Amino acid sequence: GQQVMQIPQYQHVQEGEDFTTYCNSSTTLSNIQWYKQRPGGHPVFLIQLVKSGEVKKQKRLTFQFGEAKKNSSLHITATQTTDVGTYFCAGSMEYGNKLVFGAGTILRVKS
Amino acid sequence: NAGVMQNPRHLVRRRGQEARLRCSPMKGHSHVYWYRQLPEEGLKFMVYLQKENIIDESGMPKERFSAEFPKEGPSILRIQQVVRGDSAAYFCASSHMIVASGGQPQHFGDGTRLSIL
Numbered sequence: 717g718q719q720v721m722q723i724p725q726y727q728h729v730q731e732g733e734d735f736t737t738y739c740n741s742s743t744t745l746s747n748i749q750w751y752k753q754r755p756g757g758h759p760v761f762l763i764q765l766v767k768s769g770e771v772k773k774q775k776r777l778t779f780q781f782g783e784a785k786k787n788s789s790l791h792i793t794a795t796q797t798t799d800v801g802t803y804f805c806a807g808s809m810e811y812g813n814k815l816v817f818g819a820g821t822i823l824r825v826k827s
Numbered sequence: 828n829a830g831v832m833q834n835p836r837h838l839v840r841r842r843g844q845e846a847r848l849r850c851s852p853m854k855g856h857s858h859v860y861w862y863r864q865l866p867e868e869g870l871k872f873m874v875y876l877q878k879e880n881i882i883d884e885s886g887m888p889k890e891r892f893s894a895e896f897p898k899e900g901p902s903i904l905r906i907q908q909v910v911r912g913d914s915a916a917y918f919c920a921s922s923h924m925i926v927a928s929g930g931q932p933q934h935f936g937d938g939t940r941l942s943i944l
Contacts, residue, residue: 717885722869747930758918759870761932804869808930814883815933817862819869 718743720807722818730826735792737821739805747808748781748788749815754801762790795825829854832901833919833936840909841944848904848939852921859902860920860933861887861894870918876902906941914943 719742729735739748747766751759763772765781765788772779778791788805802822806815832851840846852859858877862870872886876896887894891909896902906913920933 749930749932758935758937759920759933761934764930764932802867806870814872814875815860815930816872817870822867 718807718809718816720805720816720818722805722821724821725819726822726824728824728826729795731797732794735795735799735823737790737803737805737823739788739790739807739818741786741807741816743786743809745785745807745809748785749806749808750779750788750790751804751806751817752801753804753820757801759804792823795823797825797827799823800825831856831919831921831934831936833939835939836937837940837942839942839944842910843908846906846909846913846941848906848917848919848941849901850904850919850921850936851901852919853934855923856921856934857924858882858922858931859896860922861902861904862918862920864916864918864938873904873917909941909943911943914941916940 721740723738749764750762753759763779768785769783770781776793780789802820804817804820806817808815834849860875861873864870874887874894875883879898891907893905916938918935918938920935922931922933
């Protein structure tokens with residue numbers, strides 16, 4: 717079945733450093749979504765990418781969707797302690813609502 | 828403007844008992860999803876429902892687990908004869924109906940932390 721791989725599993729950075737998490741799907745995706753989960757909290761929707769090669773920005777966060785629509789990345793510039801949490805990518809294979817989540821990248825920020 | 832409501836937040840059961848987890852979607856949302864999460868792991872899809880219909884239950888164990896989303900009332904995830912391995916956080920999410928251009932964001936509840944003694 718469809719698999720979504722996400723790396724790295726953990727990332728510890730110094731406050732102010734950049735951070736990137738990568739997501740790869742075994743199949744072509746119709747869209748990819750990104751979520752953030754704070755420790756002890758629930759996943760919160762960040763963004764959805766639909767088009768091949770799409771790039772979207774939210775303040776210090778940059779999201780990319782690969783040309784082949786099989787990979788995606790999230791880049792955070794100049795991390796802050798408020799960025800701490802687990803970042804999940806989630807892909808949908810067809811024009812439907814079922815999402816397959818990556819395992820997540822746990823981000824820790826040292827101040 | 829209530830979000831997705833899950834209850835209970837914490838549930839303790841002994842082995843062999845039944846666990847019932849409830850989820851009320853956001854107002855206007857007709858699609859409900861259930862996920863299971865172990866500590867420091869990802870979200871494992873279990874089941875996707877619309878009102879009175881199970882759309883996809885490919886992630887749900889065939890035995891002991893069932894889910895429903897009745898015409899009236901919350902969605903229920905039911906686990907019969909619980910075992911220690913069922914201990915996890917169970918998240919419910921809801922979304923609007925599908926649109927042709929892509930998926931819909933899913934809005935998550937706070938989850939139910941299930942502990943089996």
